Amino acid sequence: MxxxxxxxxxxxxxxxxxxxxxxxxxxxxxxxxxxxxxxxxxxxxxxxxxxxxxxxxxxxxxxxxxxxxxxxxxxxxxxxxxxxxxxxxxxxxxxxxxxxxxxxxxxxxxxxxxxxxxxxxxxxxxxxxxxxxxxxxxxxxxxxxxxxxxxxxxxxRTMILQKLIRAPRSAVWGAWMNEKTLPQWWGPEGFSCRTSRIDLREGGEWVFDMIGPDGTVYPNHHHYNAVKPQERIGYELLWGENGPKHADAWASFDEADGATTVTLGMVFSTAAEFQSAKGFGAVELGYETLGKLERFILKQ
CATH class of the missing domain: 3.30.530.20 (START domain)
Structure with a gap:
C-alpha cells in the first residue's frame, strides 16, 4: 500500500x-x-x-x-x-x-x-x-x-463473487431467504447441509454442518446482522456454533431486464485466512454454490 x-x-x-x-x-x-x-x-x-x-x-x-x-x-x-x-x-x-x-x-x-x-x-x-x-x-x-x-x-482481504441469474430478484431472494430452501442448495457440488437452528431475520442465525462428499463435517454458524428485503443481507461467518469469526460477509441482489446479479462478498478476518481460503479453492467452490442456486431457481 x-x-x-x-x-x-x-x-x-x-x-x-x-x-x-x-x-x-x-x-x-x-x-x-x-x-x-x-x-x-x-x-x-x-x-x-x-x-x-x-x-x-x-x-x-x-x-x-x-x-x-x-x-x-x-x-x-x-x-x-x-x-x-x-x-x-x-x-x-x-x-x-x-x-x-x-x-x-x-x-x-x-x-x-x-x-x-x-x-x-x-x-x-x-x-x-x-x-x-x-x-x-x-x-x-x-x-x-x-x-x-x-x-x-x-x-x-476481500473476496468478491458475482453471478448473473436469469430470474427475477423476487425468485432469487425467495430461494435464499427461505428457511426451507436455503439448506437445499447451499454449499459446493456434492455438499449437503444439516441444520441445527435457522432464523433468517435480522439478528437471527443459521447453525449448521456442511457435509462433504467424503463425509467430512464442517461446522458453520452464520449470524445475520442486516436484512434489507430483496436488496441485501449482511452476516458474520463463525467456525462452528459461537466459534471464532473468520469473515464478515454480505450478499446483494440487483435486478435488470428480468435477470438478477448476485454479489457475494467476504472480508476475511486476517490476510492469512484470505490467502488460505484462496489456496483451498474458495473462489471456485463459491461459484459452484451460486451455480447450485441458479439451478435450484430455474427448476422451480
Whole structure:
C-alpha cells in the first residue's frame, strides 16, 4: 500500500483535503470495500479506541448512511452520509454531516475516484470541508488517514463473487431467504447441509454442518446482522456454533431486464485466512454454490 495526503486551507473554516492510497487488490474489490455496508463497518473506525455502530445504511444514489462513533469517556459523534453519485469502480460523491449532542460540527463534500491498475488499484479521496465549530481539518486528516489505511487492508482481504441469474430478484431472494430452501442448495457440488437452528431475520442465525462428499463435517454458524428485503443481507461467518469469526460477509441482489446479479462478498478476518481460503479453492467452490442456486431457481 502506498499513500499520499495533501491539504489546502483558505481560512480556519474551509479546507480541501486530498488522500491517495494505492492498494494491492483489484479495483472491483476496492470499490466494494468502499461502498458495501458490511465492509464499511469493518474499516470505518480510524483507531481501535473508536467503535462505529451503523444505524442506517442504503448505498445507492439518493440513499443515506447514519453511524455513531463512540469513544469511552467522550460524547458520541453522529455521522450522516448521503450518496449523491455512484459510478461503479470509477467514482462516488457523497455529503457528510458530523454532529455531537444535536450540534452540527462540520459539513463536507467527499469525492472518491478509483483507478484500475490491473492487479492493483488506487483511490483518490477529495474532501471539501466546512468547519462549523472551530477548525475540524486536523480531525478530518487524522480520521481519513486511519480509515483509508484500514480500507486498504480490508480491500486486500476481500473476496468478491458475482453471478448473473436469469430470474427475477423476487425468485432469487425467495430461494435464499427461505428457511426451507436455503439448506437445499447451499454449499459446493456434492455438499449437503444439516441444520441445527435457522432464523433468517435480522439478528437471527443459521447453525449448521456442511457435509462433504467424503463425509467430512464442517461446522458453520452464520449470524445475520442486516436484512434489507430483496436488496441485501449482511452476516458474520463463525467456525462452528459461537466459534471464532473468520469473515464478515454480505450478499446483494440487483435486478435488470428480468435477470438478477448476485454479489457475494467476504472480508476475511486476517490476510492469512484470505490467502488460505484462496489456496483451498474458495473462489471456485463459491461459484459452484451460486451455480447450485441458479439451478435450484430455474427448476422451480
Amino acid at each position: 502506498t499513500k499520499q495526503n495533501l491539504a489546502t486551507k483558505t481560512d480556519d473554516r474551509f479546507a480541501t483535503l486530498t488522500f491517495e492510497r494505492e492498494v494491492a487488490a483489484p479495483v472491483s474489490a476496492l470499490w466494494l470495500a468502499w461502498t458495501a455496508p458490511a465492509a464499511r463497518a469493518v474499516w470505518a473506525a480510524p483507531t481501535p479506541a473508536v467503535t462505529v455502530d451503523f444505524i442506517e445504511a442504503d448505498t445507492r444514489k439518493g440513499g443515506r448512511e447514519v453511524s455513531i462513533c463512540k469513544v469511552e469517556g467522550q460524547p458520541n459523534i453522529r455521522c450522516e452520509c448521503g450518496w449523491l453519485e455512484l459510478y461503479p469502480q470509477a467514482r462516488s460523491v457523497n455529503y457528510e454531516v458530523i454532529s455531537c449532542e444535536g450540534e452540527s460540527l462540520s459539513a463536507s463534500l467527499i469525492t472518491a475516484d478509483f483507478v484500475d491498475l490491473g492487479a492493483r488499484s488506487k483511490v483518490i479521496v477529495t474532501v471539501q470541508l466546512s468547519s462549523l465549530v472551530g477548525d475540524m481539518s486536523g480531525d478530518y486528516q487524522q480520521g481519513f488517514d486511519g480509515g483509508l489505511d484500514n480500507l486498504a487492508g480490508v480491500a486486500e
